[in-house]
Amino acid sequence: MSSSSRSAIEAAIQSYQDPYLKQDLLSAGCVKSLEIDGGKVQLSVELGYPADGLVNGVAELLRSKINNVDGVADSSVSVSWRIASAPVQGELEAFTNVKNIIAVASGKGGVGKSTTAANLALALAAEGARVGILDADIYGPSVGMMLGIADGIRPEVKNEKFFMPIQAHGIEAMSMAFLITEDTPVVWRGPMVSGALQQLLTQTLWNNLDYLVIDMPPGTGDIQLTLAQKVPVTGSVVVTTPQDLALIDAKKGIEMFNKVNIPVLGVVENMAVHICSSCGHSEHLFGEGGGTRIAEQFGVDLLGALPLSMMIREQTDSGAPTVVAEPDSQITMIYRDMARRLAAELSLKNSQAAAAPAISFSDD
Structure with missing residues (x-):
């Protein structure tokens, strides 16, 4: 096949814009091989994000585009994905057996942050990734209950030093709740809380995770600073609701991550709209478009908007969040x-950070 035909095939591949990378697969560096033998074409694509729900559809779409090129008799397209380890910045040490750490935060409580963290972790696992979730809310841990882990279950201890995470719905979990009872309040000052968080982080033996999702406590206090200073967080997600009060606090959360050089991957808007279960009427009880406005203001993505739904609450309270229940x-x-x-978004930021040249200074 001539070089012009190769150009035509590459143009056909480039006509597909990946909706998540927001560019064509050639430009994104996802095309691993393109072999042309007469009228037969073999294409291999490797995405940088988990996509078990997409790979078959993307492969068929690319195959159709290639088969429409003049001179192509048949094509074979394979689409896979692989998660790379994030480059660690500064003097922080990479976590053993954890490729990427994602902090899910909110400026204030009551916006559905923990529910979002749990469902995002389960959604990443549903796409094929190996995922863990760490409940960093030392005062009010809730992830164990959300995942249906009964009160009183304790993690196994290895070598009298390390915690083995508890398995739930196909992901690994660790929480302060696994070390105390539901009726035991944590009455600690800031340094003790920060120390407990560091112990949970450094003494948990995660099993080769692609992503560790950290459910942060609300606010911008000691735990957030500890996380920024001691943990190589790869990126963050800020959860808000549409009302002005929540948006004010969400802005503070984004500004905090910007100041400590942790990339904000996007904003999640909870309780965006209520849809009546009887008549189907939709109503924006807490305001409209708040998540979009804050995302545009800070130049980050609006990852999604979720409705005010009783189903989400009921399923999470029952220990089977929506992603696994429905x-x-x-x-x-x-x-x-x-x-x-x-x-x-994380894979793009990781590739950009890895490609950035190292800068050194001398006295010459």
Whole structure:
């Protein structure tokens, strides 16, 4: 096949714009091989984000585009994905067996941050990734209950030093709740809380995770600073609701991450709209478009907007969050779309950081 025909095939591949990378696969560096033998074409694509729900559809779409090129008799397209380890900046040490760390935060409580963190972790796992979740809310841990882990279950201890994470719904979990009872309040000052968080982070033996999702406590206090200073966080997600009060605090959260040089991967807007279960009427109870405005203001993505839904609350309270309780529901599809968006944004930032030249200074 002539070079002009190769150009035509490459143009056909470039006509597909990946909705999550926001560019064609050639420009994104996802094309691993393109072999042309007469009228037969073999294409291999490797995405940088988990996409079990997409790979078959993308492969078929690319195959159709290539087969429409003049001179192509048949084509074979394989699409896979692989998660790379994030480059560690500064003097922080990379976490053993954890490729990427994602902090899910909010400026204030009551916006559905923990529910979002749990469902995003489960959505990443549903796309094929190896995922863990760490409950960093020392005062009010809730991830264990959300994942259906009964009160009183304790993690195994290895070598009298390390915690083995608890398995739930296909992901690994660690929380202060696994070390105390539901009725035991944590009455600690800031340094003790920071120390407890560091112990949970450094003494948990995660098993080769692609992503560790950290459910942060609300606010911008000691735990957030500890995380920024001691942990190689790859990126963050800020959760808000549309009302002005929540948006003010969400802005503070974004500014905090910017000041400590942790990339904000995007904003999640919870309780964006209420849809009446009886008549189907939709109403924006807490305001409209707040997540979009804050995302535009700070130049980050709006990863998604979720409705005010009793189902989300009931399923999370029962220990089976929506992504596992209703895997084919519309809300689960929103979570999985958000998971792919944040993972794709993370892969782009990782590749940019890895490609950046090192700068050294001398006295010459």
